[in-house]
Amino acid sequence: ATPTSIMVGTGRGAELGVLFRKGEALQLLRDAKVVAVDKTGTLTEGRPTLTDLEIADGFERRDVLGRIAAVEAKSEHPIARAITQAAGNEGIPIPDITNFESVTGFGVKAHVDGQPVEVGADRYMQKLGLDVGIFAATAERLGNEGKSPLYAAIGGRLAAIVAVADPIKETTPAAIAALHSLGLKVAMITGDNRRTAEAIARQLGIDEVIAEVLPEGKVEAVRRLKAEHGRLAFVGDGINDAPALAEADVGLAVGTGTDIAIEAADVVLMSGSLAGVAAAIALSRATIGNIR
Ligand code: ADP
Ligand code: MG
Numbered sequence: 001a002t003p004t005s006i007m008v009g010t011g012r013g014a015e016l017g018v019l020f021r022k023g024e025a026l027q028l029l030r031d032a033k034v035v036a037v038d039k040t041g042t043l044t045e046g047r048p049t050l051t052d053l054e055i056a057d058g059f060e061r062r063d064v065l066g067r068i069a070a071v072e073a074k075s076e077h078p079i080a081r082a083i084t085q086a087a088g089n090e091g092i093p094i095p096d097i098t099n100f101e102s103v104t105g106f107g108v109k110a111h112v113d114g115q116p117v118e119v120g121a122d123r124y125m126q127k128l129g130l131d132v133g134i135f136a137a138t139a140e141r142l143g144n145e146g147k148s149p150l151y152a153a154i155g156g157r158l159a160a161i162v163a164v165a166d167p168i169k170e171t172t173p174a175a176i177a178a179l180h181s182l183g184l185k186v187a188m189i190t191g192d193n194r195r196t197a198e199a200i201a202r203q204l205g206i207d208e209v210i211a212e213v214l215p216e217g218k219v220e221a222v223r224r225l226k227a228e229h230g231r232l233a234f235v236g237d238g239i240n241d242a243p244a245l246a247e248a249d250v251g252l253a254v255g256t257g258t259d260i261a262i263e264a265a266d267v268v269l270m271s272g273s274l275a276g277v278a279a280a281i282a283l284s285r286a287t288i289g290n291i292r
Contacts, residue, residue: 001027001288009287017255017270018280025250025266029284032250034229035179035277036222038236039190039197042254042274043204044166046078046237050086051147052163054138059159066092067117068152068162071110074100079150080108082164083119103127105191105214107150115155121193123212125151125158135161143195146203168200171273176204178278182285185229189213189221189244218244235269235277237261252277 001009006027010020020026040046055061069087072080073094087094097110097117106127107120118128122139125132130153132139138161139149147163179186187208190197197211210221222244226232234241234248237257242264245251253265256272269276 005287009283012287013280013283016276016279016283018276018283019255019268019270020266020280021268022266026280026284027288028231028250029233029267029281030288032184032231032233032281034185034187034225034232036187036189036225036232036234036244036248037206037274038218038234038238038241038244039188039192039200040078040166041237041257042235043172043188043200044168046166048078048082048148048164048166050082050162051165052138052142052161053086054135054161056134056157056159058157059154062090062092064152064154064160065090066095067112067154068119068160070094070097070112071100071108071117071119073097074110075102075108077102077108078166079148079164083162112154116153118153119162120150121191121212122149122151125153128153128156130156130158132158132161134158140195143193144199146196146199148192148196168204169273171271171275173204175274175278176206178275179281180205182278182281184281187225189218189234191215191240215240216243219247222247233277233281235274252280 006023009026065087069084072083100110102108106124109118142149142163147165150162152160185207188206189210194211197209201209231249233250234244235252237254239260242260245264251265252267253261255270
């Protein structure tokens with residue numbers, strides 16, 4: 001491609017709300033084979049709400065929700081706001097906590113009234129040596145509904161299963177369809193529960209799902225997809241997407257995402273929507289394709 005065609009292409013991109021931070025990205029996108037996408041905040045709004053709460057025998061609902069909310073009040077994960085809001089809506093008092101700790105990729109913990117409280121994914125409960133079997137049927141149902149099941153332990157005992165649901169962005173289904181019509185495969189990479197991820201992927205017609213990925217596992221997932229399919233574009237919004245954005249042939253950050261993701265990206269989607277990805281690829285094919 002000539003410098004002129006790249007200038008024309010990046011200028012046209014800017015009009016479409018697709019900001020090319022590197023001219024090279026415009027050329028590389030032309031032959032992309034697969035688009036890998038982060039789930040939370042990219043395919044979905046990233047603003048989950050609490051939908052379900054089931055309490056184990058021997059625990060009391062308001063007490064459990066208050067304790068969970070107290071721990072989550074110190075977390076910056078989108079899940080945290082869903083839980084603190086639910087407790088707030090019910091007017092539940094939030095107890096004081098000590099010893100807060102975030103266990104990346106697993107959940108959060110703290111001490112409330114002298115007792116440990118842990119909240120997180122099923123693998124967190126496994127790590128704590130707790131069996132979540134009593135909630136197996138509920139977890140299966142929640143996952144099939146596209147909701148994310150989480151668990152709470154209080155005083156070293158399993159106390160509740162909580163579910164949060166994060167709505168799919170209005171623009172996502174058409175954006176996936178546009179990528180398919182350009183002949184690309186679409187893959188989802190997420191730290192979320194497998195069943196939940198698969199339910200959402202099914203709704204969207206996503207071709208491949210890599211779920212329950214630990215933060216450092218996103219890069220490995222990107223490498224694997226590259227080896228399998230060829231040139232890869234990765235789309236993400238979060239701090240933990242930055243390494244995957246850098247590892248991809250082309251990294252595209254959602255413009256409404258974190259600064260760290262934007263810094264790591266080659267392309268910024270100013271509209272905050274995945275629709276910009278297909279637009280960028282089509283633009284690449286039109287400008288670069290015609291000239292060489
Ligand atoms: P994701 O992008 O899927 O949220 P994370 O690595 O941030 O990836 O988290 C992985 C999983 O760990 C989440 O899906 C959730 O199950 C659990 N988790 C993380 N942070 C929290 C939190 N503050 N409260 C409850 N669970 C959490
Ligand atoms: Mg995200």
